[in-house]
Amino acid sequence: MAAGWLHAPSARARFRLAGPEAAFKAFWQQQRSLTRCASAHPDLPGEFLFKEFVSCEEAQALVALADAGPPPWKPSTFNGRHRGKAWGVQMDLGRRIVVAEAVPLPALLQTLAERMRTLPPLRSFYPNEANAIDYRKSLGHHLAPHVDDRKLSTGVIVTLSLLGTCLMTFQRDKGERHGVDVLLPPRALQVLTRDARYAYTHAIQPHNLLSERRISITFRQSPLRSV
Ligand SMILES: O=C(O)CCC(=O)C(=O)O
Numbered sequence: 001m002a003a004g005w006l007h008a009p010s011a012r013a014r015f016r017l018a019g020p021e022a023a024f025k026a027f028w029q030q031q032r033s034l035t036r037c038a039s040a041h042p043d044l045p046g047e048f049l050f051k052e053f054v055s056c057e058e059a060q061a062l063v064a065l066a067d068a069g070p071p072p073w074k075p076s077t078f079n080g081r082h083r084g085k086a087w088g089v090q091m092d093l094g095r096r097i098v099v100a101e102a103v104p105l106p107a108l109l110q111t112l113a114e115r116m117r118t119l120p121p122l123r124s125f126y127p128n129e130a131n132a133i134d135y136r137k138s139l140g141h142h143l144a145p146h147v148d149d150r151k152l153s154t155g156v157i158v159t160l161s162l163l164g165t166c167l168m169t170f171q172r173d174k175g176e177r178h179g180v181d182v183l184l185p186p187r188a189l190q191v192l193t194r195d196a197r198y199a200y201t202h203a204i205q206p207h208n209l210l211s212e213r214r215i216s217i218t219f220r221q222s223p224l225r226s227v
Pocket residue numbers: 131133143148159202216218
């Protein structure tokens with residue numbers, strides 16, 4: 001083993017020396033060489049998981065961003081009980097339109113969107129909307145089975161998991177007893193396209209939150225012009 005390798009500063013130390021933006025780039029260059037990070041689900045056509053899409057430091061920064069607001073966390077009962085917040089253009093599900101953004105997509109999320117476009121299924125993904133969900137296991141939080149709106153968002157839905165692990169259940173038919181369970185660890189980016197996006201519902205049952213707290217950030221691209 002080369003002595004130089006032994007004495008090279010650790011990736012973590014190099015990130016600290018070079019500052020946060022260089023750290024973002026250095027981390028991603030290193031990740032891209034790890035093909036084991038990407039996987040397509042064998043039983044769920046159109047579902048991809050990119051493990052370790054963000055570094056531990058980036059994950060912390062994203063949790064801080066979600067916790068700090070704006071906007072503030074708000075209790076939500078839409079798609080299950082949890083707390084949520086949204087950035088970017090706003091979906092008006094009742095009027096079936098997209099309205100102008102109250103809080104723009106934060107710069108950190110736009111930087112992540114650039115990184116997403118380096119992944120094959122996301123080459124032309126330009127999200128203009130994101131929402132965060134804060135799940136607490138002890139409060140019985142969950143995600144009810146749903147398919148993300150077919151008209152207000154395009155055919156690619158992308159979610160980054162932070163803090164905790166969960167099992168997400170996909171079901172083809174409503175009320176089906178069994179589904180396909182996908183383990184979502186912190187820092188993993190899940191991409192839903194094709195059947196996984198349109199033909200299956202996705203949900204997280206309360207007992208499938210495997211940690212006390214989990215935060216997710218979901219990115220979408222609305223094809224509609226905001227009014
Ligand atoms: O929490 C998650 O991983 C997914 C959230 C979700 O499905 C949604 O916001 O539509």
